[in-house]
Amino acid sequence: MMKMEDRYDFSKIEPKWQAWWEERDIYRTPDNHGRPKYYCLEMFPYPSGKLHMGHVRNYSIGDVVARFLTMNGYNVLHPMGWDAFGLPAENAAIKHGNMHPAVWTNDNISTMRSQLKQLGISYDWSREIATCHPGYYRWTQWLFLQLYKHGLAYKKKAAVNWCPSCATVLANEQVKEGVCERCKAGVEKRELEQWFFKITDYAERLLEDLKLLEGWPEKVKIMQENWIGRSEGAEIQFPVEGAGDTITVFTTRPDTVFGVTYMVLAPEHPLVEKLIEGRPEAEKIREFVKNVQSQSEVDRTSTGAEKVGLLTGAFCLNPLSGERVPILVANYVLMEYGTGCVMGVPAHDQRDFEFARKYGLPVRVVIQPGGPDLEPDAMIGAYTGEGVMINSGRFNGLPSREGIRAVTGYCEEKGWGRGVINYRLRDWLISRQRYWGAPIPMVYCDGCGIVPVPEQYLPVELPMNVEFKPTGRSPLAECPEFVNTPCPQCGGQGRRETDTMDTFMCSSFYYFRYTSPRNEERVWGEEEINRWLPVDQYIGGVEHAILHLLYSRFFTKFLYDIKLVPCEEPFTNLLTQGMVLKDGAKMSKSKGNVVSPEDIVATYGADTARLFILFAAPPERDLEWSDQGVEGCYRFLNRVWRLVAPMAGKLSPAPPPATEKLVGVDREMHRLTHATIKKVTGDVGGRFNFNTAVSAIMEMVNGLYQYREVPETDRDPAVLNEAVESLLLLLAPFAPHISEELWRGIGRSGSVHRQPWPQWKEGAVAEDEVEIVVQVNGKIKDRILVPAGISQEGMKDMVYSRSNVQRLVEGRRVVKVVAVPGKLVNIVVR
């Protein structure tokens, strides 16, 4: 039978302290202005049902950071909320018949909130927000109006990504490999009138300021850089023969313009119809265009997709060479990028080369590399490197790098073109034809056109009595009470916009709102925003590397420009945590490898769950779940329990021992205590190596077990007191409940979480002696203990005086001696 004192009863201890903390409101954000601030933020969750292990990892990491900084004297803002609008709520409502998305969402929020409380995360719940509450989305709408007011929100008809399964349009960022990121259905193109945000206006700044983000992982910065996709080049106009039209083409290689042997338009290019009109090819081309457009994005853009092109029969003129080149239409040219057409330079572009070979189009070399001459007919690939311009009229002999500028300049001079910078980034499409989102605060009036809802009428509330079925039209359109409204401008009959906003909009500014979550007058208070922003540490999954983080950066820059926030970048430091895996794969219901946090907390308690997740791997790396590893952490906490709990009443507070008076085991224990403080402080405060911090605490506990074996009369009670108090303080951020229980148990006052972090004494950590290793010709021959702080010369003397060393070196010539204090001595002999 297990004895009672063998195990600690987390099921009693954890709820007890959670209630105690809540009663005393100890996690409320302090108002103390005398201390430095620290804003610690974890990505708020979508209330999908219950917490999963990824959440536990995310919030455990954040909690250690928040608690550590609090104990280190910072005013910490550590809030939590809910990214509560979104499709799953609506889909659940459809599936479960009459359950309203709001009910489903609120139920999930209650469940997940109580789970977070059971984990003992130190949130200031008085600042909780949910993006689906009118008190929040009012400000989402308000922000939309600010963007509109500043010309950054506009409506246009465009070919947009349509997910037939979600029955809504999607942002470019939400489409991966031609399929909907959420439901994996193939995405179609549709022509629709939609609202966009002009994020492209900020492309340059979003790119440029990545350099400022020293506290961000390189990986995320590179992903954003690629997404923005800046490329420098020129737009050059090719007049169409006869018709008086002009084809404007974008190229990054104006230096190869003399090598153009054909021109290709995207099937959707507006000029196509005009060019082919009345020509014999017209029918065939129309059919081809229709065909390409009916193809799904996947088929059209997949790597293996064959390049197919057709001659239109029309020609255009190369303004520089005066040459006549045929115009084609081809499936590989994308209307969305550049100007929707490509100048074909087969000699110097691999894609063009393959295309030209397939259709027998001529290849003209205009860049000569340093090596052998290129023979167009013998070429097996394009030459895409640098070289010297040839066959290029007045530019012959110019290095291609200079040629780029020279040709661009010449075109500008002649009025044939201009230098431009192109971005892959497109404007952010925010309209969604779904119910469960923030309504777009716009009214259509036959007389006045598009009229914004005046700010004092916000929020435009989402009606509750609506049929939410994915019909392809917003369910709000079926709700006359919502749609019909007087025009705010003329008072006549108006119709509300019935689309709702992309939920990424709601989550792109929530971290600002946490500073004034209950302010009903303003989006946030000036004093509060200046005090807390930017976020010092942001923690979340790398899956948000582009969407959420890019949109948030965009909003921050906009809000900075209109002087509503004090910073141009929202998140100073970013930690992207790794995934939680089981059997080498991401946990998922379909794979049946899910470990539920609920079960783990019920079996082992929150402290064990947290400790395991922090101990098993460094935070950025993927973490392999191990039931036995969890067991080990539970065992460790019990070990702490058995060590400290019996000390209740026997461990009276004592002033810290004087290092220099300590000898033997007391000195060793004292050293271990301070070495552990130093290690844990560095690992948590500096590099976020929580795993090695935990292992240092484990070592300290092992040391304490040894120390305890020494008869009480032979050790200094002040050393034990110092060790135990330090241990509980160091453990507090990782395992808050057991630390609190033991802290109070040994009779200390206040909460362990409101104590100052222990400080190490350098003198206590220093070794009395250091071991130096003697190598002869690189091989270890001897080890010698020397007093700490000895000079290099003194050390050499000590090495030479060793008979062992003398024997080794005897009769040989000493070539070199290298001595590094505290490390080793190497003697090179011949």
Next chain:
RNA sequence: GCGGGCGUGGCGGAACGGCAGACGCGCCGGACUUAGGAUCCGGUGGGUUCACCCCCGUGGAGGUUCAAGUCCUCUCGCCCGCACCA
């Protein structure tokens, strides 16, 4: 194809260029036990011996260095992101 990351025991993972494998899991042994799948203590990379010494070991091949898991060059393998972007 381009960009980024990672390769260390049976496993998760430690190692300012300085005794590779901390800590934990697993395994083996001892103690305490009627018993232990509890607890405490000890051992645990491989080889040879089976006490000691010694030799080999961080995906592979070179290089720099008194000294390389760590730095440099090449190479193999895995993971992630982007990908007809003109």
